[in-house]
Amino acid sequence: MKTLPRPLIMAGLLALIVALSVASMSAGRVWVPWSEWASQRGDPAWAILFELRLPRTVLALMVGAVLGLTGAALQGYTRNPLADPGMLGVSTMAALGAVLTFYLGAAASAPWVLPGAAMIGAGVGVLLLLALAGATSSVVTFILAGVVIQTMAGAGVALALNLAPNPWAVNEIVNWLMGSLADRSLVELKLAAPGMVLGCLLLMTQGRTLDALTLGEAGARSLGVRLDIGRLMLALGAALAVGSAVSVTGSIGFVGLIVPHLLRPLIGARPGGLLLPSALGGAALVLAADILVRLTPSAAEIKLGVAMAALGGPFFLALLIGMRRKLA
């Protein structure tokens, strides 16, 4: 297993992000080439660039970074490569909050109602998680608490669909659940950004704890690592970041699961060292997928969450088959 030098990978990921950002500003139903970027306010090109594509690009990068980073942190914490940001139940709780606004018909009343309700959902999810798992001392009970919350919130979403007052509400709920970055404006970006940034910062402080957990819980504690503080930071960080992200984009799966897997062979499996690269990798992946979705020539834009699963699934399978050959 030969890994590449870390600065090289970071530089490569950053270059990829820059290239994708330029592409993202240019690409869509209307092609806006580089030469028109200096257009005046009031031009149609200006509106497309700065009111539609810039928020969408920034949001894609931030949401991707959140999902990749949270995935890497949770895989490190659980020492389980199957962990993903959805497993703590916080994103499903956020979805439940959002779905309730559709159910009650309140979503259209103001642009902040939907993301606001989703954030409240995520917040309740975190409080439940900490109340259920705060008193316990092991990773397993923490994860079980997350799975229970996820299941209950999922049942709540299903119930809202089941009892929906009219077909339009069902349609809106299903559409939102599929996850998308289309038509997100600065309002949504401003609502979600603080939580995403703060959550990511909290997660980034836990690299040393995650590294030490490579030795198991007893091993980590014997190295002077405070697992109780680590658990609190991870729960708060993941919930803030993922809750905020989900509240404006709906659920986008798979990113948090596959990004750490893609990077592990390149930079090594040390979980703390995987955090920042996974954030960059997630940002690049979500932005690339969003550009692809925009360029797809179909009547209705394909939802980002759907595209991610449809493209990511086979890709991940191929990766797994390759890894199996190498291991066998």
Added chain:
Amino acid sequence: MSILSADNLSVRLGDKAVLEAVGAVFAPGLVTAVVGPNGAGKSTLLDCLAALRKPDAGRVTLDERALGDLPPRERARRIAYLPQNAEIAWAVDGRTFVGLGRTPYVGAWGLTAQDCAAVDRALTVTGVQAFADRVVSTLSGGERARVLIARALAGDPQWLLADEPLAGLDPGHVLDACALFRRLADEEGRGVILTLHDLDAALRVADRVIVLAEGRVLADAAPAEALSPAVLKAAYGVEARTLDGLCGPVLEMVGRAR
């Protein structure tokens, strides 16, 4: 001189007393083996000494300071602990793995040159430089055991506590590990405390043997004295006798005590 001391430790799990009024004082430069039948409380005693478990009564002190009052990082710099069936969660290479032993020293910016030098020293002392670039989980049991010890030594601890470090090793690797523990005590002056099932290894490696049974100290003395036929009968329910081997006493298990 550093002194690690357990005073009157009692630990209960439910209604079962796992340790009852266990006391022992440990001095550096010596290898102490803690032996006893399954469920005697060996691992629990080691957990208490490593501050992984808070005893229900009594206390552990390091140089007359209660272990619980020491900041975790400072404690971790002085006492290294090697868990039983040590878990290695990710496919990391030997150098990275041994580097985890520097956790009580590293700050936000990762390993310093000083940390790397300590890692190199630990790799050299345990003779595992050859595995520095190999994935630890692909090493054989004997190789892995030495990398685990290197990880514990990377923090340059005064005390090395190892829970069943010889379990599952072939005779050759048992001898290697015993020689390494002796060297750590004799040449580097560290205090080494091991829990062992292999009584012959205890006779060979230890300066002192503590026999636990049902949470109590049955014997605490030089190996040949602590592992006397009477003590073994009481602790394990076996009839044993001591033979004179070429390099010290050897135990023969005659059969179950009637």
